[in-house]
Amino acid sequence: MNRHESDNLDRLLSNRLKKALDDDGRAGWLDVRERAGMSRTVWHWSRARVVLVAVALLLGVGACAGSTGVIPWFNQKPSIEVPRLAPPCKAKNLSVSQDFGYFQPPGQSYAYLTNTGSRACSLAGRFRVALVDPEASEPRLFLKHASRVIDPLEPNSLLRSVPPRQEVVLEFFPGSWCERGSLPKWAFQFVGPLVGSERAGTVTVSPG
């Protein structure tokens, strides 16, 4: 038997033996590692398994933290002290100032309302702003726009009880009003919002 024939015989025997011994058994390297005292490591896990474990850990930590107080503030909701609703601000206790320089269409404008009274009063709700003719025999509302008092810090609490000498800002949009050309003789009228059954006072500011 020459070398070539011998090699072919090797292949024949190998193929036949492997075929007779073929088996679809499954390997288990992780089992080997565990038995050898090596812990399973995450880099051997599938991505889905890592994500599942991470989510489970997060949920577990959250649940533990909430129930055991490990994180004291975990289950606490931020407490905002909402002051009692004060009586509505009266016109005599409100001073209004406005920078008419801002009155440039189509921009917005601001009026500054200050509680000049000795007690806290409420400005919660929407104002109505009117452009009126103070020289007319009967003050004539020219246009009305609903506007709101803004307080970027605590809109829900400060407006319910504006302390004395506190200033709040009223935002409105005169830019969309008509007949702006006759503005110098017109005045702005701020009609306070309803608080309960009472309405805050009406304040008129004439252009200065």
Added chain:
Amino acid sequence: MDRQTRAIEDVYSRRYQSFRGALAGIVGSYELAHDVIQESFVRALAGRNGYRGEGPLEAWIWKIALRTALELRGHAMEQPLADAFEPELPEPGRDEELAAALKELPPRRRLVVFLRYVADLDYREIARVCEISEGTVAATLAQAKAALATSLGYSNPDPQELREVAE
């Protein structure tokens, strides 16, 4: 993971089926073969620092596997590995002619046949595993091959069959 562990894992992942097939013939069943493989690789990992790189890593693990198989079967550990087993097909019905031909061989030749043709070890590796010389391996394998060729009718193999195998 250290370099040795990676190398052992690499042998495991690449050669598991070869270990399984050859060991199934050596120990008599696939289930026992799997147990032997797992235990052998556990031992290989545990003793990886004892492997100094003398000879191929796979042969080193095979030697552990044969010793583990001996131990699991309750055989005396002093017995030379080359003569400790009587390999045969675990399911003779799958190739009765081959099973009968293997049974005609002395145990040592059968072991060398399994290590060469199923485990794909070369002469040097078989020599290390069985603790015999390479010359003995070559002679043993040549005798086994000749006997198998005769038993299986490969003395004058069909040229067509040889061509198919070669391809």
